[in-house]
């Protein structure tokens with residue numbers, strides 16, 4: 001039974017209790033949201049040691065970190081270190097996007113060490129194995145895709161990106177759009193190549209019932225991918241993107257009929273002034289299913305700083321309704337991120353999520369900033385460090401340039417504004 005299935009049957013699961021406690025929400029309310037598909041709890045029963053988290057309306061915005069090998073760089077220990085650093089920095093989930101080295105061994109190791117929900121994009125492994133064994137992507141078969149999905153589900157994967165909405169009509173629309181960057185999704189590109197070569201429909205769309213039955217058996221949350229997400233601002237919010245989104249809305253309803261938990265993936269590269277529109281469209285067209293955005297990046301020219309562009313877009317998206325932010329690292333568009341890039345990506349995306357949570361009035365988020373404000377007024381440095389999203393960096397700054405008077409900092413030194421006014425207020 002899936003979490004949705006149990007919620008609909010009136011069963012409060014241990015996972016629901018954990019999420020409700022962490023989020024400080026009523027568990028009956030949470031179960032109702034799960035039953036209606038507004039919240040998902042990605043929790044494959046085979047994922048040992050999982051501490052579940054909830055994603056969706058009324059909860060804190062969650063942050064995902066993408067880790068995993070590439071064909072050019074595949075070192076298992078590095079990926080495990082990225083996992084450790086991501087979770088330590090506050091990532092709520094990780095996705096193993098490995099396409100290099102021993103993909104099965106990498107996933108197994110990540111599953112064994114991850115206490116957060118783990119996601120994958122199974123078409124990656126299906127394509128890599130097909131290319132290795134058969135010599136080319138065109139030899140990929142629907143059977144192979146489903147075999148990999150089942151293998152990863154058995155391994156305990158909690159959520160999977162599946163690009164089911166990338167259909168032939170959507171591709172036809174893409175061709176007439178005259179995009180600059182056509183397709184930038186790896187999974188979308190794999191499927192498109194296969195579909196056009198074989199003149200066939202998307203096997204994940206054609207065999208959606210089979211996918212739902214697997215997802216239901218393992219309670220894998222489907223993250224319905226956006227293979228046609230815009231890869232540059234000029235391509236944002238076009239007909240191809242919205243066509244795919246409309247299909248995902250239909251597929252969401254079909255999944256809910258089978259008690260399968262669903263999230264929807266969204267753009268991509270989006271100008272600031274179009275972000276709110278994108279969030280409203282998704283929530284309307286996909287019936288309130290949780291929205292998982294990849295960025296969005298608000299400029300195309302921030303190479304080396306794309307994590308900043310992502311945080312700006314992520315904060316606005318979160319305020320406008322996005323429930324789940326996929327991080328971007330400083331290495332985006334340039335290389336496979338290293339451990340330090342992963343950490344920085346998580347931190348800036350946490351800041352974006354937190355800023356949106358505050359603006360939406362989430363009491364946990366608001367309380368944290370209040371504690372920080374009180375600590376600042378009290379010149380209570382221990383609490384300030386503890387409340388900081390990046391306590392490590394805050395400690396480093398404090399220690400590398402210590403003040404002559406212990407209770408202030410070197411910014412104003414003996415002219416510390418807080419200290420002066422506080423003493424004046426005390427005496428007056």
Ligand code: SF4
Nearest residue numbers: 409411412416417418
């Ligand atoms: S020295 Fe200046 S910056 Fe530092 S705590 Fe005091 S007022 Fe703030």
